[in-house]
Amino acid sequence: MEIIEQIQEYVVRAKLGEHPQMEFQLGERLLAGSMRKNVWINPNDLCHVDVIVFADDNSVLSLESKANATLGMWEKSMVHLLSSHAASAGPHPRPCIKESHRGVVSEVSGDQVEITYETPAGPLRQIYRKEQFDGGILPNEGDDVEAKVTINVLDREPNVFEEEFESDIPSFEGRGIKGQARI
Amino acid sequence: MTFPASRAEASKDKLESEPSIKVDIHLFHCGQGDTVILNLLGKKWVLIDCNLPKGQIRNEFFQHVSSLGINRLDLVCLTHPHDDHYTGMEEVLRYFNAEGRSIGMYCVGAVEPRLIHTWMKRRNCPKSSALAYERLNKYVDELLKSKPPRIKLFSADANSRPVIVADDSGEVQLHPIAPSPSESRTVLQETFLLGRAKDKLNKLSIVLALLIRSKKGGFSGLLAADTDAVGFRSAMERLKEIEPTRPKPTFDFVKVAHHGSWDSHDGSGVCEHRRPEVKCVAAISAGRMGVLPDREVLKDFINNNWTVLVTTKRLAQGTKYALEFFGQNPNDYTYFQASNLKIAWSEDRQLEWSPEEAQISLPEIENYQTVRT
Numbered sequence: 334m335e336i337i338e339q340i341q342e343y344v345v346r347a348k349l350g351e352h353p354q355m356e357f358q359l360g361e362r363l364l365a366g367s368m369r370k371n372v373w374i375n376p377n378d379l380c381h382v383d384v385i386v387f388a389d390d391n392s393v394l395s396l397e398s399k400a401n402a403t404l405g406m407w408e409k410s411m412v413h414l415l416s417s418h419a420a421s422a423g424p425h426p427r428p429c430i431k432e433s434h435r436g437v438v439s440e441v442s443g444d445q446v447e448i449t450y451e452t453p454a455g456p457l458r459q460i461y462r463k464e465q466f467d468g469g470i471l472p473n474e475g476d477d478v479e480a481k482v483t484i485n486v487l488d489r490e491p492n493v494f495e496e497e498f499e500s501d502i503p504s505f506e507g508r509g510i511k512g513q514a515r516i
Numbered sequence: 517m518t519f520p521a522s523r524a525e526a527s528k529d530k531l532e533s534e535p536s537i538k539v540d541i542h543l544f545h546c547g548q549g550d551t552v553i554l555n556l557l558g559k560k561w562v563l564i565d566c567n568l569p570k571g572q573i574r575n576e577f578f579q580h581v582s583s584l585g586i587n588r589l590d591l592v593c594l595t596h597p598h599d600d601h602y603t604g605m606e607e608v609l610r611y612f613n614a615e616g617r618s619i620g621m622y623c624v625g626a627v628e629p630r631l632i633h634t635w636m637k638r639r640n641c642p643k644s645s646a647l648a649y650e651r652l653n654k655y656v657d658e659l660l661k662s663k664p665p666r667i668k669l670f671s672a673d674a675n676s677r678p679v680i681v682a683d684d685s686g687e688v689q690l691h692p693i694a695p696s697p698s699e700s701r702t703v704l705q706e707t708f709l710l711g712r713a714k715d716k717l718n719k720l721s722i723v724l725a726l727l728i729r730s731k732k733g734g735f736s737g738l739l740a741a742d743t744d745a746v747g748f749r750s751a752m753e754r755l756k757e758i759e760p761t762r763p764k765p766t767f768d769f770v771k772v773a774h775h776g777s778w779d780s781h782d783g784s785g786v787c788e789h790r791r792p793e794v795k796c797v798a799a800i801s802a803g804r805m806g807v808l809p810d811r812e813v814l815k816d817f818i819n820n821n822w823t824v825l826v827t828t829k830r831l832a833q834g835t836k837y838a839l840e841f842f843g844q845n846p847n848d849y850t851y852f853q854a855s856n857l858k859i860a861w862s863e864d865r866q867l868e869w870s871p872e873e874a875q876i877s878l879p880e881i882e883n884y885q886t887v888r889t
Contacts, residue, residue: 338592346801359785375880410625429650469660498637498638499630499634500629500631500632500634500637500650501630502629502633502634502650502653502654502657503630503654503655503657504628505624505628505629505653505656505671506628507659508619508660508669509669509670509671510668510669510670512677513677513680514670514676514678514679514680515678515679515680515681515682516560516562516590516591516621516679516681
């Protein structure tokens with residue numbers, strides 16, 4: 334079963350609806366989430382489903398609180414994932430970088446959004462498209478934003494095709510000019 | 517009293533009537549990589565490497581080419597198969613094979629591109645880089661197979677004969693002096709046959725000596741690509757064989773190896789190869805990831821009385837952030853100043869360069885980082 338199909342199945346089981354607002358895969362853990370619930374699933378143990386309910390009533394938690402709770406769960410899972418990897422791999426955890434950059438929506442033009450991040454080295458502008466935003470909902474000019482960058486080194490999955498790959502670029506051998514080259 | 521003036525006039529007229537050998541070297545600011553254009557004897561154009569990602573940089577390059585009035589590239593050289601040296605090269609070849617423009621010769625290293633491409637894919641190089649390399653070589657093959665061939669192939673290593681440009685004014689030699697065939701064989705065996713994962717392609721860099729000898733003096737330039745210290749020393753030994761009358765090669769101009777990385781610089785002794793009696797220029801292009809050139813390399817050149825020019829000058833101290841990897845255009849980074857460098861030599865005027873603001877001073881090197889420990 335494809336991962337996306339697995340997620341959809343799990344989401345249905347968790348009664349989140351067919352279109353979760355977030356989908357992540359962290360190692361062997363899958364996350365599907367909506368504004369009300371997060372569902373953590375271990376594909377190797379289908380009985381092991383964690384459902385985190387933010388609130389019974391949507392009005393109880395603010396959007397910001399839900400976002401913070403989601404990010405909290407994300408970070409907690411990352412810590413768990415990294416520590417489990419560290420435990421299985423010995424004393425050296427795998428390389429990982431986490432960065433956080435504050436910025437502001439400097440311009441919204443049609444379907445494009447320019448965000449300017451302030452870094453100690455100076456402003457850094459990035460352009461995003463509408464389809465990159467959840468639900469296609471664009472922020473407003475002047476909104477504060479934060480980019481979280483996480484870089485993990487992944488296990489390289491064995492890929493038989495790549496290992497057996499032979500280039501079909503024709504040979505250049507013997508096709509070069511002989512003797513003195515003049516231009 | 518008018519006699520000396522008249523004699524001066526006559527002498528000036530004589531000089532103006534005699535053709536003068538001249539060479540222009542353009543380092544196009546292309547972000548992080550090499551794009552070097554040579555104009556030899558005022559009429560032959562050579563492109564050595566290019567890093568022209570789609571978008572602003574590539575558009576600016578074609579505008580630059582147009583402003584220089586280039587309709588034919590007499591020689592295109594890919595020094596080694598790293599994507600900061602061949603990105604956009606297919607598009608350059610296509611541009612010069614259209615609308616009356618043309619290309620003369622295409623120069624590559626002696627290792628077969630299909631071996632390199634196989635290694636790229638097996639080693640999990642970025643897909644876009646491997647695809648661009650594949651497309652470039654297939655297009656070169658297409659040009660070679662067309663009837664009549666629309667391009668000539670020149671496989672170069674240190675044993676190759678020089679590319680010569682000559683006319684009534686004199687002769688210019690563009691002489692491959694590295695990699696040595698033995699070094700290429702070692703890389704071939706370790707990398708491609710044994711399948712070692714470590715990238716040693718810099719060792720395959722074609723290093724070119726630009727040599728002019730004339731009655732009024734001469735010019736020696738070095739285009740060091742991304743060669744390492746071993747490759748550099750090997751290149752100097754080869755140059756001694758080519759010019760046995762000069763026991764130690766010296767240069768008016770050096771395009772510094774590997775974007776001024778410390779690893780390539782350390783142990784190369786490049787700073788000692790300065791021509792002592794004249795002002796000499798070392799030009800450095802920015803390296804991948806923006807951390808090059810290395811501060812200690814800049815310092816070494818300046819302390820050895822080289823005039824150091826950089827295509828991309830750091831205006832402030834910067835710390836590396838992963839987010840920077842998302843950008844491709846140095847103009848987006850307001851703490852960089854990008855310049856197209858021009859270094860011009862002629863018998864009459866000797867060495868000139870522009871723009872002045874591309875020259876880097878000792879205090880400015882504090883904006884750069886170093887890996888020297």
